[in-house]
Amino acid sequence: MTNINQHLAGKRRLGTPGYLSCLVFSLIVAVLAQGWRASIACGLSVTLAAVFYPAGLEPLRSRRLWLFVAFLLVPAALLAAPKDLAVGGVSLSRHGLVAGIQMAFRAVTILIAVSGFAASVSVSELSGLLERAGLRGLGFALGVAFNMLPVVRETAANAYQALRLRGGFQRQRLRTLRLLLVTVVVNSLRHADDIVNAAEARAFSPDRARPLPVTRERSDLALAGVLVLLALALL
Amino acid sequence: MRFTVRDLVYIGVFGALWGAVEMTLGSVLHVVNVPFSGVILTGIGVTILLIGRLFVPRAGSVLFIGLVTAFLKMLSLGGIVLNPMIGIVAESLLAEVVLTATGRPRRASFVLAGALATFWPFVHPFFTHGLLAGRDLLTVYGWTIEKGAELLGLDASAVVLIVAGLIGVHLVIGAIAGTLGWDVGQIIQKRLQPSARAPRVS
Numbered sequence: 407m408t409n410i411n412q413h414l415a416g417k418r419r420l421g422t423p424g425y426l427s428c429l430v431f432s433l434i435v436a437v438l439a440q441g442w443r444a445s446i447a448c449g450l451s452v453t454l455a456a457v458f459y460p461a462g463l464e465p466l467r468s469r470r471l472w473l474f475v476a477f478l479l480v481p482a483a484l485l486a487a488p489k490d491l492a493v494g495g496v497s498l499s500r501h502g503l504v505a506g507i508q509m510a511f512r513a514v515t516i517l518i519a520v521s522g523f524a525a526s527v528s529v530s531e532l533s534g535l536l537e538r539a540g541l542r543g544l545g546f547a548l549g550v551a552f553n554m555l556p557v558v559r560e561t562a563a564n565a566y567q568a569l570r571l572r573g574g575f576q577r578q579r580l581r582t583l584r585l586l587l588v589t590v591v592v593n594s595l596r597h598a599d600d601i602v603n604a605a606e607a608r609a610f611s612p613d614r615a616r617p618l619p620v621t622r623e624r625s626d627l628a629l630a631g632v633l634v635l636l637a638l639a640l641l
Numbered sequence: 642m643r644f645t646v647r648d649l650v651y652i653g654v655f656g657a658l659w660g661a662v663e664m665t666l667g668s669v670l671h672v673v674n675v676p677f678s679g680v681i682l683t684g685i686g687v688t689i690l691l692i693g694r695l696f697v698p699r700a701g702s703v704l705f706i707g708l709v710t711a712f713l714k715m716l717s718l719g720g721i722v723l724n725p726m727i728g729i730v731a732e733s734l735l736a737e738v739v740l741t742a743t744g745r746p747r748r749a750s751f752v753l754a755g756a757l758a759t760f761w762p763f764v765h766p767f768f769t770h771g772l773l774a775g776r777d778l779l780t781v782y783g784w785t786i787e788k789g790a791e792l793l794g795l796d797a798s799a800v801v802l803i804v805a806g807l808i809g810v811h812l813v814i815g816a817i818a819g820t821l822g823w824d825v826g827q828i829i830q831k832r833l834q835p836s837a838r839a840p841r842v843s
Contacts, residue, residue: 536708546653
């Protein structure tokens with residue numbers, strides 16, 4: 407995880423609190439901006455992404471996003487009343503179209519902010535932030551979960567194959583599924599006991615462990631102040 | 642919330658179990674377009690969550706498992722993960738509230754926690770589309786009725802029946818998840834009894 411932090415730190419323009427400020431700002435203005443102010447919120451979110459976390463703009467290249475935008479726009483324009491606009495012989499509702507565009511702005515704002523945050527802040531930093539907020543031990547639990555994922559997958563695959571080869575899924579399927587669940591959980595917990603023993607042998611204690619590091623930059627506080635002012639002006 | 646090393650490791654294990662279900666079965670159900678796939682997936686996740694509570698019987702453990710799963714989900718895809726993350730945290734929060742309020746783990750509290758947590762997928766679109774994306778709540782209600790009519794094979798005009806049916810399906814699947822969580826948890830505890838005799842070091 408430290409390597410990931412160092413890798414991210416090499417490209418970063420803000421500290422973790424700065425990125426968090428951008429995320430919170432974007433979410434608040436996207437949800438609370440009324441009418442066409444949603445477009446200003448979207449513009450600000452794109453600007454923040456372009457300056458501080460270009461990876462947040464990646465979803466704009468995705469076809470899925472534009473399909474989602476079309477899904478917001480088309481039904482709203484076609485189904486809402488009154489139909490007071492004609493485009494290429496198709497009757498549309500101006501009110502529905504406007505509402506759809508505003509919803510699309512909100513959705514894009516949130517998507518850019520979340521994608522940018524996820525791409526810029528490592529999970530270890532995020533859990534470090536949560537640990538500082540009182541959720542002690544979350545980083546350690548997350549580390550265990552990451553390491554357990556391959557074990558869980560392998561255990562589940564082995565148990566499934568063993569049950570299938572013995573004809574387990576041909577009869578009494580529910581009982582077999584329950585047996586599969588029991589086997590996977592029991593094996594995972596046995597593996598967990600090894601992790602507990604290893605951690606205790608190293609005298610690890612969640613109370614004494616240092617929270618995972620969080621990167622800070624001087625510009626974080628200034629940016630947070632500017633974003634608060636912008637949010638107040640916009641809302 | 643103070644957890645021992647063993648508690649945290651178990652939280653990580655149950656988070657990984659739910660995360661693995663979300664990443665593998667979740668994708669499959671989404672692609673195959675199984676009816677009520679969201680509720681089924683939530684039911685399986687809640688079962689794992691509740692088994693976890695039997696092994697870490699402390700306030701906050703279920704919420705921690707949910708947070709670990711949500712973080713795993715965050716890394717699983719490059720696409721839109723905000724919705725499932727909100728769902729996972731909300732479901733674990735609902736289960737946590739019920740289990741903390743009812744005190745010592747019991748079958749009844751597990752059934753109630755399971756039912757309430759699995760009810761979230763019904764509320765989820767109202768929260769995400771309505772509150773977050775700014776959709777009119779009536780529009781989301783309309784979608785819910787249309788989808789419910791299609792899933793239950795009813796006429797869209799039978800609104801009360803559709804809503805009751807959808808709520809019923811969610812609660813029943815949740816109650817089954819709660820019962821299964823309790824039963825399977827008991828079996829697992831019995832299976833692990835010899836190793837469980839080892840002294841717990843905090």
